[in-house]
Amino acid sequence: MTGPAVPDIVVGRLPLYLRALTDMLSEGREITSSQELGDLLGISSAQIRKDLSQFGEFGKQGTGYNIAYLADQLRMILKIERVWDVVLVGVGDLGRAVANYGGFLNRGFRIVAAFDNDPAKVGENVGPFTIQDTALLASQIRTLGVRIAMVAVPASAAQEVADRLTGAGIRAILCYAPTALVVSGDVYVQYIDPVVHLQRMTYHLA
C-alpha cells in the first residue's frame, strides 16, 4: 500500500477500536456504529469514521459496521493476522507478571524467551519459559529472528538493554521502566506508564 503515511496517533487508536469490537463479538453482537464505538471509547463518531476512512471502506451509510468484518480488517491493517514472537528482558516481579499475563492470547503476540542477568534466576522457570542469561540475548534474538521486545528491567538498566536489543535486530520495544529510551529512527518504542492513565482520570475528578 502506498499513499501518504497515516499519523501514528491515528494508528494508535486502531487497537482501541479492535479491543472494543472484540468485546462486542464475545457478547454475540453482529453490527455496531461509529456512534456506539465512540460512546464506548470517549472518541467522537466523526473521528472514528475519519480514522477508518484512511484505510478503506468498512461500512455503508446508515447500516453500520459488521463487527467481525471490521475486526478482521483491523487485524490485517495492524499486521496481527499473524502471531509475532516477542522476547522479555527482566524477570523481576513485573517481568514475572508479564510472562504470565493472559491478555496476549489470540491478540497477535507470544513470548518466546525470557532473560535476566541475575544468576540466581537463570535456569528457573517462569510461566512456560526457562529464564536465560542476558548474555545470550543478542545471539538468541538473531537465532529466533525476533523483532519485538518487552523490557521490564530497572530504569537504570533500561537504556543499556535497549542498545543491545536494537543492535541484535529488535525494531519495536515495549518499555515498562519509568525512563525515556534513546533509539535510532527505525526503532519504535512504546511505554507502559500508569501515571499517564491516572492523570487522564484526575482531570475529571472534582
Next chain:
Amino acid sequence: MTGPAVPDIVVGRLPLYLRALTDMLSEGREITSSQELGDLLGISSAQIRKDLSQFGEFGKQGTGYNIAYLADQLRMILKIERVWDVVLVGVGDLGRAVANYGGFLNRGFRIVAAFDNDPAKVGENVGPFTIQDTALLASQIRTLGVRIAMVAVPASAAQEVADRLTGAGIRAILCYAPTALVVSGDVYVQYIDPVVHLQRMTYHLA
C-alpha cells in the same frame, strides 16, 4: 471553569505533553515549540496547538512555549498540583511491581494502602505498606477518603473488586486485568493493556 466539555481524547494527550516537557526540564531546557513536541510524540504540531488552546494561551506566536510554565499549567489542568492518594488491590507479582514502581514520585500520586484476599499475604510488607485483608477495603477507603484505585487482581475477580471499590466511593480505577469493567457513568476506568501498545508498533513493522 465552565464552557463546553473538552473531549476525553484531548485530555488523554495532556499527560503525554507533560511527560515530554518534564523530560526536557530535566535536561535543563527552557523553551520548546509545538513542532518539537510533535516530533517527539508523533502528534502533529497543529493538533498540539489546538489541544492546548482549549485550555488557554500558553505561548506567543514565534517565541515557543516556556517549558516550566507550560508544565505547571498542565499540572493544574490535570489537578495534579496536589498529591492524590491511591489504593492498590491485588498484591501478586504485578501488584508487588506496582507497589514498588518508581514512576509515581512527583507526578501526583502516592499509594496509601495495599490489599489482598490471600491470608498468607495479609500482614506481609510490600514496599512501604503492610498488606491488608480485602475484607477491610470499603471501610479503609471511606476512612482514608480515597477516590482512586489500582486493580491488579486476576481478570476473574476484577469486576467484583470494582463493584466493591465504587460502592465505597472510588471514582477512578486503573485496571491491570485483561477484562472490561462495567461501572456507572460517574466512574472513570483506564486500562493498562500492553497489547494495545504492541499492536500500534506492528503496524509500522515491514
